[in-house]
Amino acid sequence: MAMELMSPAGSMEGIIAAVRGGADAVYFGTGDYNARRNAKNLEGEELVDAFRYCRLRGVKTYVTMNTLVTDRELVRAKELILKLNELGADALIVQDLGMARMIRALAPELPIHASTQMTVHNLAGVLACEKLGFTRVVLSRELPLREIEFICKRSPVEIEVFVHGALCMCYSGQCYLSSAIGGRSGNRGLCAQPCRMQYSFPSSAPSYPLSLKDSSMAQHLKELEQAGVHTLKIEGRMKRPEYTALVTSIYKKALVENREPTREELEQLQAVFSRDGFTDGYLMGKRGNHMFGTRKEESGREARALYKQAQAIYQTSPEPPTVPVELHFTARSGQEMTLAVTDRDGNRYETFGQPAEPAINRATTEEEVAAALSKTGGTAFKAEKVHIELEQGLRASAAALNAMRRQCLEGLYLVRRQPPKRKAGDWQPGLKRLPYEQAPGFIYSFQSVEQLSGPILSSKPDMIWLPLGQIAGHLPMIQALQDKGLRFAAVLDRITFDSQWPRELELLRKVRDGGITDLVLTNIGQIPLVQKLDFTLHGDFGLNIMNSQSVKELRQMGLNSCTLSFEMNLAQIRDMSLGLDSQIIAYGRLPLMITENCITKRHGDGCSRDGRACAGGVNNAIVDKTGRSFPILRENHCRSTLYNAEKLWLADKMEELRELGLRWLRLNFTTENSKEIEAVIQAYRRGEGSIPERATRGLYYRGVQ
DSSP states (O other): OOOEEEEEOSSHHHHHHHHHHTOSEEEEEOTTOSSOTTSOOOOHHHHHHHHHHHHHTTOEEEEEEOSOOOHHHHHHHHHHHHHHHHHTOSEEEEOOHHHHHHHHHHOTTSOEEEOGGGOOOSHHHHHHHHHTTOSEEEOOTTOOHHHHHHHHHHOSSEEEEEEEEOOOSBOTTOOOHHHHHHSOOGGGTOOOOGGGSOBBOTTSOOBOTTOBOEEEOGGGHHHHHHHTOOEEEEOOTTSOHHHHHHHHHHHHHHHHTTSOOOHHHHHHHHHHSOSSSEEOHHHHTOOSGGGBOOOOHHHHHHHHHHHHHHHHHHSOSSOOOOEEEEEEEEEOTTSOEEEEEEETTSOEEEEEEOOOEEOSSOOOOHHHHHHHHTOOTTSSEEEEEEEEEEOTTEEOOHHHHHHHHHHHHHHHHHHHHSOOOOOOOOOOOOOOOOOOOSOOEEEEEOSOGGGOOHHHHHTOOSEEEEEHHHHHHTHHHHHHHHHTTOOEEEEOOSOOOGGGHHHHHHHHHHHHHTTOOEEEEOSGGGHHHHGGGTOEEEEOGGGOBOSHHHHHHHHHTTOSEEEBOTTSOHHHHHHOOOOSEEEEEEEEOOEEEEESSOHHHHHTSSOOTTSTTOSSSEEEEEEOTTOOEEEEEEOGGGOEEEEOSSEEEOGGGHHHHHTTOOSEEEEEOSSOOHHHHHHHHHHHHHTOOOOOTTEEOTTTTTOOO
16 A cells, blocks of 8 residues: 655645645644644634545545643533534544543544654554554654664554654654743644754854754655555645645655655755755664754745746646546437446446437447546546447437536535544543642652752652662662652653663663562553553653543553643643642753753763763753753753753742642752752742742743643
């Protein structure tokens, strides 16, 4: 089966551009629940027309509902889901676990696809999605070809990858930088693109350390097909229809003709939109400075020069016919003429005409019938085959044949535009569970054991979270502390490729055998891999839990507690029914990005070139135009986490926090030393002290858009 080519559309004009460019499927947004809320999107009658237009031409329609939603928004989304089910969307693209749960209840026959916003980057993540009812998974853009192939060869569902368009510096679904800087959430469809802004390293001139070039895999289509990829996705719902038409047509020609794009086509791709050219660095497993670039003014001028050429693809009239049909004509003496038309989807329409009369001068030939019936211009149909049963000596007028053809094609037109008949179910949010009534306990989260001290440990936290590698590397010390009544949990990395999992599983078995019983999960792909290891499972912020239905889903998946999204405000948290022991991050630097490309390597300072000593420790920082300094902490496998410039501070808000019904408040220590940590713990335990000068309330009071 040939790979499906999917193109973006931000408007009806964009849909026409994608379809005429040769897309097998289009994806677009509607309403307030899609990750490009600033795109024009489709509403009302235009939305209905879009479904009909695509269905007639055999093009699949995938609707993006890939944002995180609160409890109140989830209730409002109910009517939209029922509407899309009725209109015949071919699938919904979803990020939020609660949204997926609701769709399964309301529209059990409507397929759901796991958005790249779910940060699925390994086989276990795919398996977890399949168990949740997803029929397709869009993989993270950062995966190299060998990891994609490993997943595809073993996946029970369809695998989709991005092949062209913008690259975010951060893993999709794990970026909170836009929220922290301007209150506009990428997880809720309003990213302000802060990675395209200038920053400086200390004592360096401003540059663009977070701006990646656009991706292009146009020269690797055969490799992706051999890897087993089902769908190729072009990014760009915010871009012009001309971009969609040109990029789609180039990829489509390459796929149909089983070749790489020509040099001229590659130049056109670069001219219509790029940032200092393209990169295939992630696919080829070659990270580094060569992957970075910015959009230049001259690039815009080059793009405008191509617009007329691109417009010719989708503004030609009449529309080029693209739907192959077969026509079956019968004419026998004394019987009504019949004409039936069928398409490849099994649709059929039949019409009848007056009996053909005996020929007086000259009988109608099969060639004349075929010529009349093949005139499908002005429609979406093209006559692939015409089957004729014509008794000799009969005369069928051209007018009669033309009328039958028009009637037949109009009938098929109406049949193909009809949405499929699907079941509609019911969904109710359910009764609200009573919140935890006692004062919340405390969880301390650390980067390394070096941050621990006697006073910290003597304050008796409910749990201490440390990275898995830290616990495994200091197991005798941790065991001794557990013997004194302290409870430790091992925190897994947010990103672990399949090739990196054997080492992680080795460490997990080591700490489990060493008496560690609590494990913190940061991605749904970790759940299938650890369920048989007999840990008590806790969910971290990377799971993006923002509503009660997502909490229910985690409970069903075997988790014992969860961390609520720090993009929520306190009122939204109060709305929730907490079916699991829940916590919020109440102190510390919030993690705003996790990146596959090492940010510090861009600066060329303090980098462990061999990659063996890249875990732990503050390496560097980037500074924005206001002078705010965002620390960078190194992660395993040469990844980076960018932290907020200011520390979250809520010690003086303890009375309000107690009213939320949370089981724990988490104090998240990153760059602090032991003395600083001791002071913070004391302030939170006492619930007093004014907010420090350079601190933030986070989003708990102002919320995000």
